[in-house]
Amino acid sequence: MWQLYQFPLCPFSRKVRLLLGEKGVGYDLVRERPWERRDEFVDMNPAAQVPVMVDAERGGVPLIDSMAICEYFEETVEKAQMISGTAANRAEIRRLVAWFDHQFHRDVVGPLLYERMEKRLVHAAAPDAKVLREAMKAAIAHLDYTDYLLGHHNWIAGSTMSLADLAAAAHISVADYLGGIDWKGHEETARWYSGMKSRPSFRPLLAERMELLTPPKHYDDVNF
Amino acid sequence: MWQLYQFPLCPFSRKVRLLLGEKGVGYDLVRERPWERRDEFVDMNPAAQVPVMVDAERGGVPLIDSMAICEYFEETVEKAQMISGTAANRAEIRRLVAWFDHQFHRDVVGPLLYERMEKRLVHAAAPDAKVLREAMKAAIAHLDYTDYLLGHHNWIAGSTMSLADLAAAAHISVADYLGGIDWKGHEETARWYSGMKSRPSFRPLLAERMELLTPPKHYDDVNF
Numbered sequence: 001m002w003q004l005y006q007f008p009l010c011p012f013s014r015k016v017r018l019l020l021g022e023k024g025v026g027y028d029l030v031r032e033r034p035w036e037r038r039d040e041f042v043d044m045n046p047a048a049q050v051p052v053m054v055d056a057e058r059g060g061v062p063l064i065d066s067m068a069i070c071e072y073f074e075e076t077v078e079k080a081q082m083i084s085g086t087a088a089n090r091a092e093i094r095r096l097v098a099w100f101d102h103q104f105h106r107d108v109v110g111p112l113l114y115e116r117m118e119k120r121l122v123h124a125a126a127p128d129a130k131v132l133r134e135a136m137k138a139a140i141a142h143l144d145y146t147d148y149l150l151g152h153h154n155w156i157a158g159s160t161m162s163l164a165d166l167a168a169a170a171h172i173s174v175a176d177y178l179g180g181i182d183w184k185g186h187e188e189t190a191r192w193y194s195g196m197k198s199r200p201s202f203r204p205l206l207a208e209r210m211e212l213l214t215p216p217k218h219y220d221d222v223n224f
Numbered sequence: 225m226w227q228l229y230q231f232p233l234c235p236f237s238r239k240v241r242l243l244l245g246e247k248g249v250g251y252d253l254v255r256e257r258p259w260e261r262r263d264e265f266v267d268m269n270p271a272a273q274v275p276v277m278v279d280a281e282r283g284g285v286p287l288i289d290s291m292a293i294c295e296y297f298e299e300t301v302e303k304a305q306m307i308s309g310t311a312a313n314r315a316e317i318r319r320l321v322a323w324f325d326h327q328f329h330r331d332v333v334g335p336l337l338y339e340r341m342e343k344r345l346v347h348a349a350a351p352d353a354k355v356l357r358e359a360m361k362a363a364i365a366h367l368d369y370t371d372y373l374l375g376h377h378n379w380i381a382g383s384t385m386s387l388a389d390l391a392a393a394a395h396i397s398v399a400d401y402l403g404g405i406d407w408k409g410h411e412e413t414a415r416w417y418s419g420m421k422s423r424p425s426f427r428p429l430l431a432e433r434m435e436l437l438t439p440p441k442h443y444d445d446v447n448f
Contacts, residue, residue, distance in 0.1 A: 046369060047327050061312060067291070068318035075311045087299045088285060094292035103271050145270060 002027040012066035013051040014170035021201025022080040082163040096164035107138035150188040226251040236290035237275040238394035245425025246304040306387040320388035331362035374412040401439040
């Protein structure tokens with residue numbers, strides 16, 4: 001059985017978990033606080049980041065980096081292909097996964113996680129209101145972009161669901177948990193996200209809680 | 225003919241150019257200064273980052289994000305496969321590409337580019353000596369890790385050359401151009417890098433210069 005090292009609010013681990021859920025791959029969760037830089041964990045992954053996946057039956061060599069993990073399961077599990085279509089389609093899927101993992105994370109999820117989670121859990125400090133305001137402003141601009149994408153086709157990267165939808169749902173859900181998303185005025189994205197929330201791959205994630213941090217009431221409601 | 229939007233010291237564009245060179249794919253260079261956020265460029269890539277590739281003959285839909293571009297050419301051009309082997313081998317190659325693109329870039333190349341290039345070209349300001357010292361200290365620690373990898377096998381990710389070597393050479397070469405690499409005590413990495421420098425795919429990159437910025441004497445010398 002695969003073991004997945006993660007913590008509940010890690011958007012990169014959520015992306016992987018959504019993919020594993022869609023593909024029907026089983027795994028055990030291992031709770032890791034990467035900011036503690038536990039020796040055994042850093043030995044396994046010198047980058048000291050989650051997600052990491054290990055399967056003792058397969059020699060125990062860890063899979064590291066969320067995109068490398070997704071490509072691995074895309075190559076080895078045929079069910080629910082999430083990087084599919086022509087080479088150009090696949091490039092567009094990967095572009096949008098990278099856009100969420102880098103731009104959306106840098107501007108929105110990263111600052112929210114630092115201010116509302118890490119400062120609380122690790123430093124027992126108050127969040128910086130200015131940084132929070134900037135992150136929420138960036139979230140509005142970025143959801144304007146997802147509205148634009150979803151105004152052109154049913155899913156983030158085209159006419160079928162792909163890894164881009166899973167990456168988008170992973171990042172948006174963490175920002176939403178941390179109170180960073182204003183859903184007013186983002187009808188296209190809200191409609192799409194309601195559909196994502198109702199998927200069996202997403203329900204278990206939405207039921208989990210991070211210690212000390214309570215999400216807004218609408219967070220796990222499909223009809224928000 | 226493909227057009228590649230880039231600037232000479234962009235490590236992500238260098239990774240793509242090394243791959244195109246190894247695969248024998250021709251392209252024209254288009255000089256882009258992404259920090260100027262030129263309207264036509266942001267329309268093409270909302271993330272306002274290079275590299276971007278466009279081929280008018282193929283409908284002109286841009287390829288965006290360096291890893292998406294590399295996967296595209298890996299899928300469409302059979303020559304010189306750079307993400308090859310078993311699924312586990314391929315995961316290890318992608319892990320190390322991501323390690324250079326994220327960790328090595330965040331700790332070494334990004335700060336050097338900002339302090340020594342962007343501050344000079346855009347802000348006409350002096351670099352922050354403390355930030356430079358930190359970046360060079362991080363480079364030493366990270367080259368200890370590449371020494372470790374290259375002490376175990378001939379190439380960065382295993383027994384054959386892969387995209388991980390191209391990513392490593394791309395990032396290290398930009399750091400080296402900016403005077404950020406101390407080669408003393410990194411014999412394994414220096415030997416491997418000397419081999420990379422002598423490749424026909426790498427020679428044209430090493431001959432290019434960024435305006436106002438002169439690299440150290442050893443920069444384009446194979447026997448440094």
